[in-house]
Amino acid sequence: MLSTLIWLPMLGAAFIGLWPRLLNLSQTHWVARAIAGLTFLWTVVLIFQFDFQIGGFQFQEHLPWIEPLGLDYQLGVDGLSLPLVALNSLLIWLVLLSTDEQVPRPRLFYSMVLLLSAAIAGAFLAQNLLLFFLFYELELIPLYLLIGIWGGVNRGYAATKFLIYQAISGIILLAGFLGWAWLSGSTTFNYEVGAQVLPLGAQLVLLITLVIGFGIKMPLVPFHTWLPDAYVEASAPVSMLLGGIVSKLGTYGLLRFGLGLFPDAWEVIAPWLSILAVATALYGSLVAIVQTDIKKMIAFSSVAHMSYVLLASAAANPLSLLGAVCQMVAHGLIVALLFHLVGLVETKTGSRDLTVLKGLLNPKRGLPLVGGLMIVGTMASAGIPGLVGFIGEFLTFQGSYTTFPVQTLLCLATTALTSVYFVLLINRALFGRLEGELAYLPKVCRFEQIPAIVLTILIVCLGVQPSWLVHWSQSTTEAMVAAMAHQPAVETALNSQALVTPPA
């Protein structure tokens, strides 16, 4: 079942990349789309087969691989990874749909995107620490090439910086995983909740290692400087994947391995993690305000919004963990939508500069649909009720307030800053009078519109009916907290009538 999600895109990548003479260009395009579409359909089938009442792993697959090393091919999916796997399949499919047929070196591009899809799915599904690490590193190869070949002017610098940072992150993680296996005397790297409990000192050291490793991926301040460069220099489809799904590997890893393997140490450093989350949120929001490049603004806003996931994870009660999962999905959808729209603006106007762009909302000559959806995307990001961003932030903040009230209030203040920079963006780029060289813009064609419309529909639907998203993960997050075993049972406030003020 699960192997299909990894091997279908991987074989597709090999097929497209290694038999170049078999298909002509437009056939390549359609084959790549078809493979991504099939993968997505398969994910939908999985979702319908998934039993939402079970908190543990499902559809497990086990194949001994290199036993002396403790490396097994062991896969499984639960309520934490399923939404992210679905997000991955969806975004890959949308990215391939929106890719221009005129993209240079199309075969390499398609095979790299499909390889990336396989690697990310593998990382989310892996139940063996070494297998996770392999996929985590494998995903760097296509990303490095995608940034380095199809990127903007400074792509070489950005790609190298990205690679160095991520490789360091990988090495640190490997050290953490090896330390866990050796200190606990385990013969395999298979991941099981609460299998071995280490003494607190060892747990602390290993957990801090993992926090730094995954913190680079997320990213946390001060390990974030690869992100603005990589997001800005990458082409729009690659930015969508980087922001939408690759960054989720960091938070997913923290939740799965940090919280899962070292519950006692997690409780000790949770206050520090929450302070780190506040620092990252403030830093990202404040720096986003002064940016004049739209992509850079979204990149820094993404830094801020990912830190809410860290805040929720640090609080580690059933509600906040649910909030963490929802915030990951919400941020993935929103940031993908925003990057896609910015990409469209850039292809049509040739600029992402807020000092140049003006009046894009003009109904006749501007980009009214793109502009309108951009307003929806920024509103969702700022946490306006009725859109999915609100669900993520609301659950996060309500969950974490019981544990870290001050930190939660500070993070709430940063959601106000989100409105500040996005209102600046809308006011400068969308309103005003279209003039000069921008006066007549080319039309947006249908394939470019589809991803934006699909993402918007999801953002609105999940915002209006959050239980579709919430009940995927509820059993799992409750089981995760139960495994920590010292958490007082906090009543899930979804159904309670508590009087609460909504964020922002």
Place this chain on the structure above:
Amino acid sequence: MEGPVPASILRNSVIVGAGAFVLTKLQPVLALSPITLTTIVVFGTVTALGGSLIAIAQVDIKRSLSYSVSAYMGLVFIAVGTQYVEAARFLLLTQSMAMALLYMSAGAVIWNNISQDLTQLGGLWSRRPVSGLAFAVGAVGLIAVPPFGSFWGLLKLADSLWATHPWLVGVLLLVNGLTAFSLTRVFGLVFGGQPKPMTQRSPEVHWPMALPMVILTVFTLLSPLVLQHWSLLPNWEVLNKQLALLLIWSGLLGCGLSSVVYLNPAWSKPVKLPWKSLQDLLAYDFYIQRIYQLSVVAVVSYSSRLMAWVDRYIVDGVVNGVGLATLFSGQALKYTASGQSQFYLLTILMGVVLVGLIASRNFLSF
């Protein structure tokens, strides 16, 4: 007040009303803390008095009306803060009805005259009787003129406050008088006086705008019947007649004074106060915008610029510095690879001596 007319009508009647309604719903929560209640009363008083004073100093017709809305919201705050929720909701109902009518009339004037600047309007009474009538009816519906809507709302609030907070009744009377003054001023400037260049040709609005205005005018005139139907009117026996008279007199005084100034062609306009700074203070709504610019906006702006600088030159700078240091040290060290075996031997010898010294430092210390 740049929004289109329909948005203004809704904003000033229903939307601010919705906010205040939520406040009345939250009253049991607020009542848990006496400090909160006191704060609400203080803010309400400042808003009520400040709003009604500022309204008189505005030259924009919509701004002037919207500050009156703020003043009435201040009264609603006072009512919530003193725990008279019934009175607060009553006042909300009556003020939103009258305010919607005032905005419809103002919108109709702006629609055909292009300008919403009070100094450019005038002499419209003969040309725009329907709009003028609607404005007048809205005004009597908003201030305490029996038997129309807000009279009963204000009376109920004043009656409740009389027993517990008599000084707030003074605030209420003052707000009522000042609002009466402000509305009469707007009426005088728009409908009285001689026509100005902007108002020479000003036909009545077309029926899609006039019809709702007329319906609401009739509705406002019939408000006593509506209130009686919902049995919201007090009994004549228990009516506090002194308070009612005080309310009526405060309104009449405001209207009268304002009429002397603004319905009197002999009084030169625009009116100038002897204290220019006071007039400016009110005209620029207590400079609140500039205070925001200098406080919140400045803090956010400067801290974000500082953070961006730190990000660019310190966090990113350190990373790039490490990269550059690696490159340069590599560049520098490559000159040591000269191919001369003597040089390599010397380097090895020095290294061995150094290691030997370190290894034997225990013996050397004797």
